[in-house]
Amino acid sequence: MLLLVLELAGTAVFAASGALAAVRARLDVFGVVVLGMTTALGGGVIRDVLLDVSPPTTLRDxxxxxxxxITSLAVFWYHPQVARLRRAVLLADAAGLGLFTTAGTTTALALGAPVYTACLIGMTTGIGGGALRDVLLREIPMVLRxxxxxxxxxxGAAVVALGDRxxxxxxxxxxxxxxLVITIRVLAxxxxxxAPVARGLDG
Structure with missing residues (x-):
């Protein structure tokens, strides 16, 4: 039950993030919903594909x-109010990252994945939806910046894996x-x- 609550909460948060990005890109209502759902569900689908869970959990419930x-439609209709809450949206995105990462790591461990694999899958669950969002909007994924x-x-994934061990x-x-994920993200x-980038590229 806890895992379900964590995943649904993270889903709502990431859907809002994706829908708001779609509104800023001037997509229509269908595009906003599609991008919101892709952002929300993309990481979970990637996780289930890597763990050979078929069909993916998000397509069975x-x-x-x-x-x-619903979250994407709400953002479409009330995007001016949501856009004014920039700090709240960033905080919500950090919360979604934390929730999805821990849920993905927990799922991987429950299915018998080794610790290092569970950590990587947990990280991918957290960042996957946002990466797909950026690709669809023809932007360099934030995770690569x-x-x-x-x-x-x-x-955060390492903490969950250590706790399991x-x-x-x-x-x-x-x-x-x-x-921990939220704290690191907010502090950053x-x-x-x-993160460091290569120097000497201006010339």
């Missing part, structure tokens, strides 16, 4: 489709892992932390 669809994004997800309660460990935005 109507709630995974309904939540991002200098922002601290994937590293935050990997840190130590046989700690899954619920509190997931909360701690999500909190606040302090303007960036």
């Amino acid at each position: 109507w709630r995974y489709l309904l939540v991002p669809a 200098k922002e601290i994004y994937a590293l935050a997800a990997l840190a 130590l046989q700690l309660p899954a619920g509190p460990v997931s909360v701690v892992g999500s909190a 935005l606040w302090r303007r932390w960036h």
